[in-house]
Amino acid sequence: MTPGPEAECAASCVPSITSSGHRVCLLTADGVRIEAAHTPRRARSEADPAACADTPAIVLAHGFTGALERPALRRAAAAFSQHADVITFSFRGHGGSGGRSTVGDREVEDLAAAVRWARALGHRRVATVGFSMGGSVVLRHAALHGQGEHGERTDAHPDTVVAVSAPARWYYRGTAAMRRLHWVITRPTGRLVSRLGLRTRIHPDDWDPVPLSPTEAAGLIAPTPLLVVHGDRDPYFPLDHPRMLMSAADPATAELWIERGFGHAENAAAPELLGRIGEWITAHTPA
Template sequence: MAGKHKRIRGLHCPDPLRSRIAHMSSVREGRFHTVDVSRISPRPAGATLLTSDGVRIEALYEPCTSGPTGTAVVVAHGFTGSVDRPAVRRAARAFSRYAGVVTFSFRGHGRSGGRSTVGDREVLDLAAAVEWARSLGHTRVVTVGFSMGGSVVLRHAALYGARMHEGRTEARTDAVVSVSAPARWYYRGTAPMRRLHWVVTRPAGRIVGRYGFRTRIHHQDWDPVPLSPVESVPLIAPTPLLIVHGDRDPYFPLDHPRMLAAAADESTTELWLEPGMGHAENAADEALLRRLGDWLTGR
């Protein structure tokens, strides 16, 4: 986000490491409003999740189609997406062959409350979804994010990971996949990103976002600027990390995934550069989704 707007309090990360997330702790009781989901239930179940800063988030759980499993995949969509977008539903169907799947709409998107902060406080939305997956009985929860969601899963894995919590938080992820994510904030090097910045930072652009893309965008700027994706990846290890990027991505060129991979722990990180792939969930075909499912479940 950019522009001379009144500033919004962000999720900053002052030293020491443990103090970076002290203000993000949340109450685990009474935050999930849903019918109990039995492992034998073959049908999706909807829920309203309450984030630690009080935003209501719509979410959907789909059991694994191949039988009970201890693993759940939490899918984080891109900017202007939502739980009911076709590309999100296609990804959910693909992953449900391997594990239970949680999809949700970030704040300001779909039927969720609040307004989008374009990757900052969305970390709290993802944390609530991961906690919900664990509350349903899954002992291993992994995250997959696309574009804005890709930056969110990186920041979430850093802020809630074993390095800061010693593996005790219910909001932690056990593996993370980031697809088509930016490495750094305020990037305007491509025409699509220049248009996106106009939508986010200009009053007229936010009207277009609200009525044209069904996305309600916060008018305030970040204060402080949140930990960037490239600053986050060194904090993710020992959690396994997969970075995926298309060589025809019109938003972020290949220096973004390469920068992320270079900053990460090479012993726990993989980089897939996909020939002919465009951007985010819309460009993720069935073959790639199957490969992601295999990687996430260790097949």
Template sequence: MVIAPVYGAMLRTSDGVRIDAGHFPGPSGDLGIVLAHGFTGSWRAPATRRIAAVLARYAGVLAIDFRGHGRSSGLSTVGDLEVLDLDAAVRHARTAYRRVVTVGFSMGAAVALRHAALHGGVDAVVAVSGPARWYYRGTKPMRQVHWAIEHPAGRLAARLARRTRIAVGRWDPMPLAPYEVAPMIAPVPLLLVHGDADTFFPLEHAHQLYEAAGDPKELWIEPGYGHAESAATPDLIRRIGQWTSRTKP
């Protein structure tokens, strides 16, 4: 069942971008989850709200729209400067919760990994359906994603159809890839979740991340699970919620 957030919030990043957020109530003030959506997603999307509603059984949930998405300002950099968006959300969550865990899907998974490694301030990280490296084009869906990012017609389609506004040009400098930052996360607990039916990123991405990361770490390979928020079952989200509730500061 989808529940409405107790309040909406407009956060501000260290580089001045306004980030739209929604707070879903949890059972106590001890544990907070910051929920990070995938590319072209939104915390207001039905799939993300369903996930937040399930996670709210275990923790308070602060769900955000990354820059360039939905009602947030700025332009999407597809995983680079989004670490500043997540950092603003983590700092906001820290004002209400003793423990804070980030849970990211797809692009949000890459951002959660990079944030934990480069900014810290979290008690655990969950990365679902995340890429291990940049510029992956080995599947048809990812070739379509690159068309949306790299071509004017693709960026226009993303803006009109998905309310996603994408920055023009290549990264400069190139940010460290998720597998490169994975060793920096330890000793913060890390959970990697990936489906064996993911049509965007095959299982090699999950294995590359897991092999690069330090302990403590877990890898869940989910049979029949596709990609990110839209394919996540309530049972999977419940198990993720239970895992986050077991994390210790």
């Protein structure tokens, strides 16, 4: 019998060192095993761990149906490694991680585990970058673990936040792409298609309670620097979504980029855009 994701991730709990970094299995606060990888900045060697303290880390949160090994996330990690050490991971229910996807709710715990790992490696400065579903997760994570007026700073706090192609509100069905996605998430047949065809295992239960919305979270992030990036050709979320996020955020610490010709999330992000985001993170992540 082929081992399932839980067994695969449990086996990877013994850290493995490779020429490009190392991989581990992280345990979230609610007991889910998450596969994760650390890639050092191109300008330094993994054999020089003391450099972590002076090198920022970028933690990447992929979109729904993404995973650590997907080409788009690996391409993004390679681009960001020009600017910082990079940590990638698979959300619960995705790739080799355990559990089942809650489509942006409990995934905050997965991101928190990855940020804690970055700090355990010695990084004093940690930025989070999320794509699509991951974008909603980095916003909620910053609100819950950050240093805003209504949130206490924790050991999982981010120093800088970037949300790419993120939704502003839950249950949005205004585009054909989102109507198809809701069918996948809410119907038994759709969840079967997701598990077999997309290697994404979705939890069948509805949210209870409904989590803090991305827009509500955006209003709780300041003074942590926030960048919202969105494409004018996004087939999932039209431009009212990033504008809603910005209307809730503190204009003194938040910035909006509307990218011409850009589609959706990590699959459509060109190297030039990823490079500019990396430069923005370097400039806005406090020492």
